[in-house]
Amino acid sequence: MTRITQTEAEARRVKRSDYTSCTVAFIDCKKPGSHLKQNYSIIGPGVTSSSEQVINLPEAHGFNIGAAAMPTGITNNLHIHFTAEVFMVYDGEYTFRWGSNGEHEMVGRPGDILSVPTWIFRGFTNTGAGEGWIFTTLGGDNTGGVIFHPDILREAADYGLYLSRNNVLIDTTRGDPTPGEGETLPPMSDAEVAKLRHYSPEEMRERLVSTAERDFRPAFVDRALDGCGAEIAPVIGHGISQNRDHAAKIRNPHGFSMEWLRVAPGQTVSPFTLDDKMVVIPRTDGLRARLNPEGDVTLDLGGWETFSIPAEITRAFENTSDSPVEALIIVSGDHQKRPRFAPQVLAAAAEKDLALDAQGYVAAAHLIPSYGLVAE
Incomplete structure (x- = not known):
């Protein structure tokens, strides 16, 4: 019979006070309107690109759990996931966007859960009154990272930020060497973006479980x-x-x-x-x-x-x-x-x-x- 001690159980409990945010987790961290994002890796690394990210419980579970918080008006920009990404809104109001240029929108409120399909661009903005809080669950132990929208990758270079082919954030403003040709992830072409699956608002609504439902x-x-x-x-x-x-x-x-x-x-x-x-x-x-x-x-x-x-x-x-x-x-x-x-x-x-x-x-x-x- 498998047993657990009090000490072992406490080690598997991550209190709110233990959550540690990272503000340089992604390549859009210096983009105005996105620079105040807070990313949390609670179980597993998630999709962070930062070596500074604190992971509370690194043990493999078959999925990753993280969280995001940000002031009103701050945006998490368009990106693609390779495994499941599920948003669980615990506090505040967030407007989720999806599509090749974020052309579709859906609002999430406390208790709402939205599962966004893989291989489509998605992002979200805090449109509530406070910082809000979203837990996220990602499929798999290795999520494979993310692909940011081509516009985001190109703009990041203006701030000295690049993303290596190993999903590691390169920040030349802090002394990282400027990457050479072929050392960074290239932006998707317009033709590649155009081939991505389109999800209508009606289809995405079937992937939202609201509090009332x-x-x-x-x-x-x-x-x-x-x-x-x-x-x-x-x-x-x-x-x-x-x-x-x-x-x-x-x-x-x-x-x-x-x-x-x-x-x-x-x-x-x-x-x-x-x-x-x-x-x-x-x-x-x-x-x-x-x-x-x-x-x-x-x-x-x-x-x-x-x-x-x-x-x-x-x-x-x-x-x-x-x-x-x-x-x-x-x-x-x-x-x-x-x-x-x-x-x-x-x-x-x-x-x-x-x-x-x-x-x-x-x-x-x-x-x-x-x-x-x-x-x-």
Whole structure:
């Protein structure tokens, strides 16, 4: 049985005070109107081009988690990603742009999640009142970097900035040698830009899960037990929900699943294990994680913190506050996740006529033949 110590668990918890911004992460860092961007690499390096970027948890997860913040009116300029890029708006208002020249727009507000397709230009501007905050999830351990819009690359040279073929930022104003011919990434040609896939506003709207669209339903086999009944709203892919009626709006492979977990005051998610790494990002204070079968390791997670739980570790959650707590649950892999609840939980659920069928979904126990029951 895999266990974790209090010290090991604390090392996998990244508090808000631990987040460290980098203002020179990308080649547009000196462009007026973009110079006040703050980039954060929380799990994995993301797509930063800066050697100065602090990475809180460099361990490979199969995905990267970062964040961005910037004052009102500041823009993150058009660029292309090779793996999935998902924006999770936690604070403020951001206007997202996409298209060869950023010709399409969509506004994101707190609780909204937008998945932008690969190989199209995208960028965003803080159009809210404060600095705002966006978490990002990128597919894969190696994201491959980014391709900036040709106009951005050409303008950056005016400020002494270049991007090497290894995605490393070259800043001649701080003493880096001016790169020679063939040592930098060349701008895409107009013909290459014209070949990029076009996504209409209607198509992109299908890749936005707004706060109002979230489909919260009881998620687990413990739903009828006293103090249980936590809910999940799927966002991307096959997550940990055991509710057969759940279906994520965004279904193409990302390399990870994403769901909202909602726990009512005093409510608990019973102990379970998972074969995959799982990351929890609460929106507010009040979510307590209990680890190991005995629950002897506890963490009271604060809002906007990032907590990574290794595979095979027993975990349970409870809401210690007076208000519902919501948290993003991100799990590696595109496959259906199979939470394994403790035997005593399954036995108690069976007394309420609930069990898991062969597909891992909750069903009436009396309808399932004994050979069809799943002991997980």
